[in-house]
Amino acid sequence: MATIQIDRLLDACIRMGGSDIHIVVGRPPVIRIGGSLKSLETKVLDADDTVALMKSITPEKNQQELQEGGTTDFGFAFGDYGRFRVAVFRQKGFVSMVLRLIPSKFLSFDTIGLPKPIAGLCRRPRGLFLVTGPTGSGKTTTLASMINYINETVDRHIITVEEPIEYYHDHKRSVINQREVGLDVPTFSEALRRSLRQDPDVILVGELRDLETMEAAISAAETGHLVFGTLHTTGCQGTVNRIIDAFPANQQEMIRIQLSTNLIAVLSQTLCPLKAGKGRVAAYEFMIVTSAISNLIRENKTYRIESTIQTSRNLGMRLLDDHLYELYQAQKISVLEVLDKARNPADMLAKVKSEFPNDPDLADIGPVLGEMQGLDLE
Known part of the structure; x- marks a missing residue:
């Protein structure tokens, strides 16, 4: 019974153009569509319903992890329609789930509306490229599009480290290995260290979540690899400050020097519901690390980064507020x-x-x- 129910929920999410399914005791299943939450016209879920739905899709090892730690994450494929990333967790003693739909098709840079210089930056031989923004801002989709672009256009060895793997990439012009934290490797930082012995050209780190992983990512960029990573920060200036501040005070000067020479770009994004109805559009803040911005990072003058972005629009850079206003002028939001x-x-x-x-x-x-x-x- 539960399997039929979950299949119907997954099908409804895809059919309605939803992005997430929320399953929680005391409400019918809820689907996020275009940024807004919509309850399905079904029964209100009780504790037995949520447990049955959870067990119908959750692997045994993840059920064990839920019992021990109160939360677990995994991904699974729903036929040919797409993959779902699942977060299962306990709240008030009950089981809740959030299922995020990962589309089966990669989107082009034009479809997403990415800044023009990004294609060239994806072909760079080395450096650190950060994609940042709050949870649910489309970072995973943006990075998947970048990796797919590299995969289709140049011959590289690409290694991704993710938790869990969301978009599945086939080998095209490049060779691609996708490693899942918790399944193929214990931690992000361990995967990064090991990857340097695996002849990589491009490394994607799903999340720079701790000091050790940040150090490993910067080191990988410094030793001649193109490294992509994500952070839950807002704005380009805030992202640079967040990385520097994560290090002890006695290491910050060295990190500023390393960032100034290895960081190549920061793309900070947020998703906005379209004014016309169904769907969302991404608003971006975009910074390319020019010699001027490199100097500001090295000299601890990051407070001047935003004004430098503002005066570098001719290079393709822009502030978030400027892009939001452009979307408003175009009557999109x-x-x-x-x-x-x-x-x-x-x-x-x-x-x-x-x-x-x-x-x-x-x-x-x-x-x-x-x-x-x-x-x-x-």
């Missing part, structure tokens, strides 16, 4: 979405009011947004 995601909402609101004073949505945002942001919007 609403003014409320722009103000919600903007780094400087007060400045953004003033700009919108100045250039689009007749936007009908402006009349609806005053009191609510004022409380949210602590702004005087009158």
Whole structure:
């Protein structure tokens, strides 16, 4: 019974264009569509339902991990429709699950709307390229597109280290090995250290989650490899500061020097619901490490990075707020979405009011947004 139920839920998610399924005691199954949550018109789930649904798809070793640690993650394929990344966890003593749909097709750079210089950066022989943003901001899809681009266009040995593996890559022009933490290798940092003996050209690290992994990634870039990694940070300047601050004070000067010579780019992104309805669009902040930015990192003047990005638009760089405004001008996202995601909402609101004073949505945002942001919007 549970197997039939889970198949129906997975099918409904794909058919409705959903991105996630939430299974929790006390509610019907919930699907995230275009950033919003929608309850399915089925029964309210009880404890037995969530346990049965969990057991129908969760491998034995993951069920054991759930018993011992209260949480587990894994991935599985749903026929030819796509893969799901699953997080199972306990809350209030009950079992909950979140299933994230990983599309079966790779998206092109144009489809995702990635900045033009990224194709050239993916062909670089060495360096560290970071893709950052909050959970659910599309980092995995962006990185999968980059790896697929390399795989299709140049001959490289690509090693990915993921937990769990989400997008499956076939060998194309490149040779690709995908290692899963917990299955093929114990930790990210161990996989990174070992990979240097495996003749890699390109290394993807699913998450730079600790100091040891950051050190290994920087070292791999320094020794002549192209390394991609993710961080849960916001903005390019914030990403650089986050890495430096992760190290002890007596190592930070050395890390600034290493970053200034090995970091090649940071892409920070967030997903916004489309104004027209179903679907989402990514808004980006993008920094290429030019000699000017390299000097700012080395000299501990990262507070000037944003102004340097602002004045380097001719190189393809942009700040998040500028891209949000471009999406608003193109009528792709609403003014409320722009103000919600903007780094400087007060400045953004003033700009919108100045250039689009007749936007009908402006009349609806005053009191609510004022409380949210602590702004005087009158």
